[in-house]
Amino acid sequence: MKKYFLLALICLAYGSVYAQPNPDSLAYQNQRKIINDMLAARAAKFSQYDASLSKHTGIFGMQTKKDIRRSNDILMDIVSTDNNILQQTKVLLTLKNNQLDYRTFQQQSIQTKVKETEDNTIGFMTTINKLRNQNEKLKAQVQIAEKSESKMKFWLIILLILFIITSILLIAGKYRTIKA
Incomplete structure (x- = not known):
C-alpha cells in the first residue's frame, strides 16, 4: 500500500513540475495587473488634483x-x-468570457465523448446479447437436428433390418419352392 501511495505522490510531483500554465489565465493575470497599475496611477493623479485644488497662488x-x-x-x-x-x-471581461467559453466547450466536449462512449458501450452490449441469443438458438437447432438425425438413423436401421x-x-421361400 505504501508503494502505491509513494508512486502516486511521485507522479503528482512530476506532473506539477511539467505542467504547462494556461496561456489564457496568464493573459488574464497580465490584464489584471495592467488595470491595477492604471488604478494606482489614477489614485496618484487624484491626489495631485486634490493638492492642486488646495493651491492658492493668487493675491x-x-x-x-x-x-x-x-x-x-x-x-x-x-x-x-x-x-x-x-x-x-472590457478586455479583461472578454478574456474572462473566453476562458468561461473555453471551459464550457471543454465540458461539452467531455460530455459528448462520455455520451458517445456510453452509446458505444450500450451498442456493444446489445450486439453481444443478440449474438448470445442467436448462439443459443443455433445450439438448440443443432440439438434438434441431432435428435432428428438419430431418430432417422434408428428408423433407417430398422427398415434395413426389416x-x-x-x-x-x-x-428362403423361393429356395423351398425350388426344392419342393
Whole structure:
C-alpha cells in the first residue's frame, strides 16, 4: 500500500513540475495587473488634483487662472485614465468570457465523448446479447437436428433390418419352392 501511495505522490510531483500554465489565465493575470497599475496611477493623479485644488497662488489667497487650468488638466488626465481603465476592463471581461467559453466547450466536449462512449458501450452490449441469443438458438437447432438425425438413423436401421429379414424370408421361400 505504501508503494502505491509513494508512486502516486511521485507522479503528482512530476506532473506539477511539467505542467504547462494556461496561456489564457496568464493573459488574464497580465490584464489584471495592467488595470491595477492604471488604478494606482489614477489614485496618484487624484491626489495631485486634490493638492492642486488646495493651491492658492493668487493675491489674497485666491486661485489664479493658471491654478484652475492646472487642476482642469489633471482632471482631464484622470478622465482619460478612467476611459483607458474602462477599455482595459472590457478586455479583461472578454478574456474572462473566453476562458468561461473555453471551459464550457471543454465540458461539452467531455460530455459528448462520455455520451458517445456510453452509446458505444450500450451498442456493444446489445450486439453481444443478440449474438448470445442467436448462439443459443443455433445450439438448440443443432440439438434438434441431432435428435432428428438419430431418430432417422434408428428408423433407417430398422427398415434395413426389416428389408434384410424380408429378403431372407423371400429367398428362403423361393429356395423351398425350388426344392419342393
